[in-house]
Amino acid sequence: MSTYKNARMPMLVVKKNKKTYWFILVLGIYCLLPFLVLSFYTYPQADDFDFAVRDSQNSFWETQVYSYLNWSGRFFGTCLTT
Known part of the structure; x- marks a missing residue:
């Protein structure tokens, strides 16, 4: 009887993990659903237009260097906006 009970144990763990997943x-x-719904109501603001002009006039690396030296000093955030 104990062998049968132990044989079923892994199956129960898999079912619990599947439900938890x-x-x-x-x-x-x-x-995340409220953020998705609200994203349809967002409009570009002043800084978004500034970023668009900056990115269209300079290359990616020029923008990275300029932003690092003169604006924020952060690589990753600037990389996401360019």
């Missing part, structure tokens, strides 16, 4: 996935989507 789906619960976390659905919860994550549910939490």
